[in-house]
Amino acid sequence: MIVTVNATLLGFHAGVGFVFGLLAAMIAAGVAGLLPAARASLPNRVQGLKGSRTTAGRSERRLLGAVATLQIVLTVALLSGAALLIRTARNLDRMQPGYDTGNILAMTVTVTAMDRQKSTEFHKLALERVAAVPGVTRAAFAWGVPLTGNNRNPTPDFGGFTTVGTTATGSTGTPDPTLPARLSFNQPLQGNSTPLNQLLGTTPDGLVYMNSIGIPAIAVDSTNGKVGYSQNWNLAFQFEPFRNTAVEVAYVGNKGTHLYLPLVNINPRNPDFVNFLESNNIGAENTFTDPLRRQNLLGSVVPIQRNSVTSPFFGFNELNRSFDPSANSIRHAVYVDVRRRVSNGLTFTANYTFAKSIDDASDAQPDVRVLTTGATRGQVSYGGTRSEDRAISTFDLKHNFSSTILYDLPFGAGRQLLRDTPKVVNAIIGGWTTSAVVRYQGGQPFLPFITDTNKLGGTNRTVRLDLVPGVPLKNPLWSPDCVIGATCEPYINPAAFMRPVKGQLGSAPRTLDVRAPMQEYFDFSLQKDFAFPFSKNEKRRIQFRVDMINAFNHPNFRYVNTGNTPPGFGTFPTELTTETEPFGTGTRAAVITAADYNTWATFNGKPLASTPAGAAQLAAIRATVDATRLPSNALPVDFFHVRIPQGFATRNANSFDITTLEGFKLYRLRQTYDPNFGTLFSVNNPRYIQFGIKIFF
Numbered sequence: 001m002i003v004t005v006n007a008t009l010l011g012f013h014a015g016v017g018f019v020f021g022l023l024a025a026m027i028a029a030g031v032a033g034l035l036p037a038a039r040a041s042l043p044n045r046v047q048g049l050k051g052s053r054t055t056a057g058r059s060e061r062r063l064l065g066a067v068a069t070l071q072i073v074l075t076v077a078l079l080s081g082a083a084l085l086i087r088t089a090r091n092l093d094r095m096q097p098g099y100d101t102g103n104i105l106a107m108t109v110t111v112t113a114m115d116r117q118k119s120t121e122f123h124k125l126a127l128e129r130v131a132a133v134p135g136v137t138r139a140a141f142a143w144g145v146p147l148t149g150n151n152r153n154p155t156p157d158f159g160g161f162t163t164v165g166t167t168a169t170g171s172t173g174t175p176d177p178t179l180p181a182r183l184s185f186n187q188p189l190q191g192n193s194t195p196l197n198q199l200l201g202t203t204p205d206g207l208v209y210m211n212s213i214g215i216p217a218i219a220v221d222s223t224n225g226k227v228g229y230s231q232n233w234n235l236a237f238q239f240e241p242f243r244n245t246a247v248e249v250a251y252v253g254n255k256g257t258h259l260y261l262p263l264v265n266i267n268p269r270n271p272d273f274v275n276f277l278e279s280n281n282i283g284a285e286n287t288f289t290d291p292l293r294r295q296n297l298l299g300s301v302v303p304i305q306r307n308s309v310t311s312p313f314f315g316f317n318e319l320n321r322s323f324d325p326s327a328n329s330i331r332h333a334v335y336v337d338v339r340r341r342v343s344n345g346l347t348f349t350a351n352y353t354f355a356k357s358i359d360d361a362s363d364a365q366p367d368v369r370v371l372t373t374g375a376t377r378g379q380v381s382y383g384g385t386r387s388e389d390r391a392i393s394t395f396d397l398k399h400n401f402s403s404t405i406l407y408d409l410p411f412g413a414g415r416q417l418l419r420d421t422p423k424v425v426n427a428i429i430g431g432w433t434t435s436a437v438v439r440y441q442g443g444q445p446f447l448p449f450i451t452d453t454n455k456l457g458g459t460n461r462t463v464r465l466d467l468v469p470g471v472p473l474k475n476p477l478w479s480p481d482c483v484i485g486a487t488c489e490p491y492i493n494p495a496a497f498m499r500p501v502k503g504q505l506g507s508a509p510r511t512l513d514v515r516a517p518m519q520e521y522f523d524f525s526l527q528k529d530f531a532f533p534f535s536k537n538e539k540r541r542i543q544f545r546v547d548m549i550n551a552f553n554h555p556n557f558r559y560v561n562t563g564n565t566p567p568g569f570g571t572f573p574t575e576l577t578t579e580t581e582p583f584g585t586g587t588r589a590a591v592i593t594a595a596d597y598n599t600w601a602t603f604n605g606k607p608l609a610s611t612p613a614g615a616a617q618l619a620a621i622r623a624t625v626d627a628t629r630l631p632s633n634a635l636p637v638d639f640f641h642v643r644i645p646q647g648f649a650t651r652n653a654n655s656f657d658i659t660t661l662e663g664f665k666l667y668r669l670r671q672t673y674d675p676n677f678g679t680l681f682s683v684n685n686p687r688y689i690q691f692g693i694k695i696f697f
Contacts, residue, residue, distance in 0.1 A: 127139055127140070201294075210292070210294050211294055211296070211297075213290075213302055213304075213315055213316055214295065214297060214302050215296075218322045226258040227258060227325070228256065228259050228260065228325055229256075230254060230255070230256050230257075231255045231256075231257070232253065232254050232255075234250055234251060234252045234253065235251045236248055236249070236250035236251075244341040245338070245339070245340050245341070247336070247339075248336070248338075248339075249336050250335055250337075251332070251333070251334050252332075252333045252334075252335070253331065253332055253333075254329075254331045255328070255330050255331075256327075256328060256329035256330075257328055258327075259327040259328060259359070259360075259361065260323055260324065260364040261325075261327045261360065261361045261364065261378070261380065262361055262363065263377060263459075264320065264321045264324050264380060264381055265318045265319060265320055265321075265381040265382065265458055265459075266312065266320070266321050267311045267313045267316050267317070267318060268311065268312075268381070268382050268383035268458075269284075269307045269310075269311055269383075269457050269458075270307075270310045270311065273307065273310045274307050274456060274502075274503035275502070275503045275504075275637050277306055277307065278502055278503060279630055279632060279636075280632045280634065281632040281634035283306065284305070284307040284455040284456075284457075285305050285307060285453070285455055285457055287303035287305055288303065289301055289303060292314075292315065302315070304316075304317075305317060307455070307457050317457055318457070318458050320381075326360070326386060327359060327361040327386070329357065329359035329360070330357070331356065331357040331358070331393075332355065332356055333356075334353070334355070335351060335352060335354070335355075336352050337349070337350070337351045344416065345407055345408030345409075345410060345415070345416075346405075346407050347405075347406040347407075348403065348406070349403060350401075350402075350403040351401070351402050351403070352399075352400070352401045353401075354398065354399060355397065355398065355400070356392065356398060357392065357395070357396040358392055359390070359391075360378070360386045360390050361389065362375070362394040363375055372562065373394045373444055373561075373562065374394050374444070374446075374447045374561035374562060374566060375447075375562075376394075376447050376449055376461060376462060376464075376510060377459060378462070379505045379510075381458065381459065381462055382456055382458060382463065382505055389510045391509040391510040392445045392509075392512075393445075393511070394444065394445065394511055395444065396445060396511075397441060397442050397444065398442045398513075398515065399440070399441070399442035399518070400441050401438075401439065401441075402438065402439045403437070403438045403439075404436070404437050404438075405434075405435060405436045405437075405438075406434075406435045407433070407434050407435070408432075408433050409433065411432065412426045412429055412431055413426050413431075414430075415430065418430070431529050431530075432526065432528045433526075434524070434525065434526050434527075435527075436523065436524045436525070437521070437522075438521070438522050439521040440518055440519070440520055440521075441518070441521075442515055442518055442519075443515035443516025443517055443518065444516060444558070444559065445512055445514065445515060446473070446492055446516075446559060446678070447510070447512075447566075448464055448465045448467075448497060448509075448512055448569070449461050449463060449464050449506075449568045449569070450463050450464070450465060450499060450500070450506070450568050450569045450570065450571075451567070451568035451569065451570055451674060452568075452571045452572045454499075454500060454502060454504070454505075454572065455502055455572070460568075461565075461566065461568050463505055463506055464505065464506030464507070464509075464510070465497040465499065465500065465506045465508045466498045466506050466508060467507060468496050468497065468498055468643055473496050473514040474491065474492065475489050475491060475492060475493035475494075476646070477493075477647060478490065478491050483682075484679065484682060486675070487650065488650075489647070489649060489650055490649050490675075490679045491516070491517075491557075491678055492514065492677070492679075493646070494648045494673075494677060494678065495644055495645060495646050495648060497569060497644075498641055498643055499569065499641055499669070501637050501638045502572075502637040502640070502641075503637060504637075516558050516559050516680060517556075517557050517680070519557075519558075521550060521556070522550065523548065523549050523551060524548045524551040525547045525548070526546045528543070528544050528545075529542070530542045530543075530544065532696075539696065540696060541695075541696050542694070542695050543694040543695075544692075544693055545692050545693075546689070546690070546691055546692075547689070548687065548688070548689050548690075549687065549690075550685050550686065550687045550688065551687065552687075553687035555682050555683075556682070556683040556685060557680040558681060559678075559679075559680060559681075560679050560680065567676035567677050567679070568674060568677060569673070570669070570672045570674045570677065571672045571674075572672065573640050573671065573672050574668055574671065574672070575634075575639070575668075576589035576590070576591060576634075576635070577589060577593045577596075579593040581622060588633050589633070591625040591626065591635075592664075594609040594618060597609050597614070597618045597621065598610075598614075599654060600654045600658055601614060601617075603652065603654035603655070604654065604655075621658055621659055621664065624659070624661055625661065625664055639665065640668065640669060642662070642669075645666070648670065648673070649673070649675055649677070651670065652670075653667050653670035653671045654667070656670065
């Protein structure tokens with residue numbers, strides 16, 4: 001039996017059902033809201049005829065009036081929401097999804113109590129039988145809808161290989177139908193009139209290969225079936241050392257298992273091959289025409305990086321696997337909590353927590369725009385191990401103290417002092433209450449990474465630095481008198497790090513236990529209640545209050561490590577220039593240009609390259625560096641794997657003595673160094689004072 005689905009009839013029934021349900025909800029809202037509200041708002045004629053004017057009657061009428069008002073407001077809100085829902089449904093009905101939905105039938109299959117092998121066999125058999133139904137041209141399983149994409153772009157991204165405008169000439173002109181566009185922005189147009197299956201090189205079984213290299217996408221690991229979970233345990237002791245004072249001392253533990261890793265590149269580069277290329281003066285990240293002649297949707301042969309030749313998937317740059325539940329976490333915390341109940345007008349609480357959180361990955365990325373802490377994908381994306389990425393969590397706070405204080409000032413009627421004062425004086429000095437919130441929060445750990453990929457391809461800001469033993473991580477030259485600014489030393493000591501050898505991963509942990517400065521917050525409030533004029537009801541009163549947020553205007557600082565492009569140690573230094581120098585019977589690339597030398601010479605008062613003395617000096621500098629070059633004329637892969645001196649961040653690159661080999665290396669390193677590495681920024685939390693009056697009826 002063949003079942004034919006009538007999309008029009010199906011849509012009509014769905015629409016009628018939706019409208020009927022919506023009308024029923026609106027009628028129910030009216031009956032349950034408007035009618036009782038209107039009835040409650042009517043006067044009680046029986047009580048009126050009886051002449052009842054009791055206080056209880058007035059209170060009851062006020063209560064009924066408030067209930068009626070609340071019901072009316074809620075009903076109007078429900079009706080407004082229903083109207084907005086109808087409008088949204090109409091807009092969705094008019095929206096073009098970017099593909100022809102007329103001949104698509106989607107269904108959900110739930111498989112339970114089945115191991116991986118049986119599940120795979122079931123899905124394969126179901127796919128074969130559905131594909132064998134007459135009239136079906138393509139059948140596939142999908143885990144998740146790809147239209148929303150990953151990190152705000154769709155996946156697969158049919159427009160990800162080229163940058164195009166909305167029209168042929170940008171913002172004006174005639175639309176160009178030959179250009180591909182992302183699914184989330186326009187309809188999925190391929191590069192030309194050639195059928196899409198032919199462009200992609202799709203095989204009869206529906207699997208895309210060959211030309212899929214031109215379409216960025218994300219792989220989802222759905223074969224392990226692992227679900228993340230959290231385990232918690234605690235042990236607490238409570239006692240009362242003094243009257244009205246309670247103390248709690250507790251230990252709290254938490255373990256997370258099967259947590260999602262950030263994107264994992266399943267196509268990492270071979271470091272030995274990268275070193276081979278670079279040692280032979282062949283740029284590992286340079287591209288060349290794909291020898292397999294694979295094409296993008298515009299019909300152009302794609303370029304591939306040289307370092308991908310020996311990767312598991314030849315020619316591909318990154319092949320990222322998403323939702324890999326391989327990470328784990330553990331957190332231990334001890335806290336002391338003190339609470340003082342109301343006694344002589346004083347109430348306060350105080351809590352101190354000492355904690356440490358460790359994990360393999362502190363977030364699932366790649367959307368770093370929503371994070372308030374630093375983020376890095378970890379070197380597992382470059383073929384490293386998860387154990388090498390296991391470190392202190394990026395969000396870890398070792399110390400955290402908070403306290404709240406509420407105190408009724410002991411002056412005026414009913415207080416300890418001046419309780420018999422005249423009403424006029426009491427109106428001024430009596431009835432004042434103060435409250436305060438005090439917080440001390442430790443800083444977050446530091447993330448040490450270089451800005452570039454170290455010739456390994458992939459994603460920037462992932463490869464870590466090497467640590468220099470015995471050098472303090474906190475900069476000894478940093479001063480509280482010069483916290484931030486171009487002339488201030490960074491909080492983190494650059495001399496504690498070295499660039500890793502070219503083509504290698506760094507040895508530093510994913511995070512370092514060197515914390516940003518302690519953050520201090522003090523909020524204060526002062527308030528007083530005045531009796532409501534001409535009223536004997538104590539519940540009616542006027543409250544005057546002053547609130548001060550960050551009362552002492554104390555600045556707080558954090559690491560500059562958030563956002564899309566957090567500062568790293570810097571990009572890869574310049575090795576060889578476009579300027580040439582004589583070599584043998586020909587020429588070769590020079591390690592420094594005459595223009596660079598002249599800039600350095602001007603800064604240091606040396607002769608320019610246009611003079612005989614300057615030309616000789618430039619030749620001597622080149623000769624010093626050339627002496628280290630390999631037979632291929634490339635610089636050694638560890639050429640920039642050197643220690644840097646204290647004060648490196650605030651020095652001018654031209655201040656280094658490039659006539660020496662060590663000085664030349666530091667000169668090149670400083671040119672590409674990011675001066676924001678390890679610096680702080682001021683949290684936008686200025687003092688805020690608010691005066692207010694509250695009236696309680």
